[in-house]
Amino acid sequence: MRYKWSINSLAWLFHRITGIVLSFYIIAHIYVLSHLKDPESYNRLMGMMKNPIVKISELGLFAVVLIHVFAGLRVTFLEAGISTKYQKHMAYTGAVFIALVWFIGAVYFLKEVF
Template sequence: MRDRPGAGFLAFIVHRGTGIVLALFILPHLYILYFLGDPARYEAIRRFCSRPLARLSEAGLLGLVLAHGLNGIRIMLLEAGAPSRIQKTLFRAAVIAGLLLFFAGARLMMR
C-alpha cells in the first residue's frame, strides 16, 4: 500500500510551486512599471487590469503570496527550533490563516 503524501510533502510542493511562479512574476510586473514613464500607456494597461478576469487573477496572486509567505513563516519557525511534532499543526494553522486572509483580501480586491 502506498503511503499518502503527508502535510510536510504537500507544504513542500506548494512552497516550491508558488515560489517559482512568484519569482517569474517579477519580470512582467517590472515590465508594466516600465510604462510609468509613459502615463497614457500606463493608464491604458491599468484600465485593462480593471477587467473582472484581471482582478480575479490579482486575487489569485494574493493566494500565491499568502501560501508562500505563511509556509515560509512555518519553515522558519521549525528551523528556529519549534518541535517537529507540531509541524502538522503549524501547517494546518497556516492553511486556516491563509484561507481567512485570502477571502478577506479577495473580497476587498473584488469590490
C-alpha cells in the same frame, strides 16, 4: 516503493511552487513597468487593470503570496527550533489562516470590482 504524501510534504511543495510562480511574476511585472515610458501607455495599462478578469486574477496572486508567506513562516519556525512534532499542526493552522485572510481580502477586493 511508493512515496507517501503527507501535509508536511505538500506544504514543502506549495512553498517551492509558489516561490517559482512569484519569481516569474516579478520578472513579468518589472518588464511591464519598464515599458511604461509615456502617459498614454500608462493610462492604457491602468484601463486594462480595471477589467474584472484581471481583478479576479489578482485574487489568485494574493492566494499565491499568502501560501508562500505562511509556508515560509512554517519553515522559519522549524529552523528556529520548534519541534518537528508540531509540523502538522503548523501546516493545518497555516492553511486555515490562509483561507481566512484570503476570504476577508477577497470580500473587500471584490466589493471594489462589482
